[in-house]
Amino acid sequence: MSRSMITMSIPFRQDMPPVGGFEAVRYKRNLPLRGPSGLAILGGVTALCAYGFYRVGKGNIEKRELQREKIWSRIHLVPLLLAEGDRDAYRREQAALAREKEIMKEVKDWEVGKSVYNNPRYRSSEYIVVL
Amino acid sequence: MNSSFHPGESSSHPFHEPTPLPYSIPKVNEVGATSAPLKSSAFFIGAYCKEFNEDFMLCKAENREPAHCLKEGRRVTRCAIDLINKMRENCLQQFEAHWNCLELNNQQYGPCRKPERALNKCMFEKLGLVKTIPGTAPGQTPIHEVDNPLYGRMQK
Numbered sequence: 653m654s655r656s657m658i659t660m661s662i663p664f665r666q667d668m669p670p671v672g673g674f675e676a677v678r679y680k681r682n683l684p685l686r687g688p689s690g691l692a693i694l695g696g697v698t699a700l701c702a703y704g705f706y707r708v709g710k711g712n713i714e715k716r717e718l719q720r721e722k723i724w725s726r727i728h729l730v731p732l733l734l735a736e737g738d739r740d741a742y743r744r745e746q747a748a749l750a751r752e753k754e755i756m757k758e759v760k761d762w763e764v765g766k767s768v769y770n771n772p773r774y775r776s777s778e779y780i781v782v783l
Numbered sequence: 784m785n786s787s788f789h790p791g792e793s794s795s796h797p798f799h800e801p802t803p804l805p806y807s808i809p810k811v812n813e814v815g816a817t818s819a820p821l822k823s824s825a826f827f828i829g830a831y832c833k834e835f836n837e838d839f840m841l842c843k844a845e846n847r848e849p850a851h852c853l854k855e856g857r858r859v860t861r862c863a864i865d866l867i868n869k870m871r872e873n874c875l876q877q878f879e880a881h882w883n884c885l886e887l888n889n890q891q892y893g894p895c896r897k898p899e900r901a902l903n904k905c906m907f908e909k910l911g912l913v914k915t916i917p918g919t920a921p922g923q924t925p926i927h928e929v930d931n932p933l934y935g936r937m938q939k
Contacts, residue, residue, distance in 0.1 A: 710933060717919075724826070725826060735855075736856075736860065742804070
């Protein structure tokens with residue numbers, strides 16, 4: 653079989669692009685869009701933080717009011733407790749003065765209960781006698 | 784009487800002065816209530832005994848000496864005893880519920896709003912006394928009347 657015989661049996665055919673041309677080469681990035689956008693997330697976080705700070709502010713106001721309520725409840729009780737304490741202090745003072753008078757009765761010119769300060773302002777006694 | 788010196792801080796027992804109040808001073812009973820009932824009734828004492836309390840505090844501002852304000856102090860104590868007796872006569876159940884709640888909640892008003900509202904309602908209906916916190920901004924709901932406070936008991 654000679655070479656000319658092959659050329660004769662298979663007709664010549666030029667290799668051509670497919671009908672309609674090649675499809676376009678996909679060289680661009682292909683990243684599908686997923687989830688909310690960055691702007692939405694940022695906005696959402698900002699909104700959440702804003703609401704949180706609003707609640708913190710509300711809570712601070714409420715805490716302040718609770719504190720004020722507590723303080724006023726104590727203020728209302730001050731006269732009552734002070735009166736009771738004063739009666740007790742007065743009783744102890746009188747007893748201390750009587751004791752001092754009894755102890756110092758032989759000392760001439762002793763002034764019972766005289767302050768060591770040259771100032772008429774009241775001072776509660778610095779010490780107590782444990783019997 | 785043993786008159787030798789003992790330093791107070793080394794004493795094994797608390798100081799007790801046995802001498803009674805001089806007999807020239809009229810006798811008055813002490814209130815004798817513990818902290819929770821006092822805290823529960825504080826605002827009512829403030830409302831009911833306002834004049835006596837203010838009188839006493841003005842007297843104390845004049846002179847801090849205990850002897851100076853004994854008379855005003857007796858009035859304050861009598862008024863407080865009178866109020867607590869009235870509370871016990873009229874609103875015993877609500878009063879006890881409230882101060883027991885205070886005992887169980889570290890003496891905070893916040894977690895005890897429910898019994899407190901019952902007590903306030905009873906006190907207003909029976910004795911006409913209203914709990915007001917002085918200095919609350921006008922138009923603002925006082926904290927004891929807020930329906931849904933942010934702060935409450937940690938444990939529900």
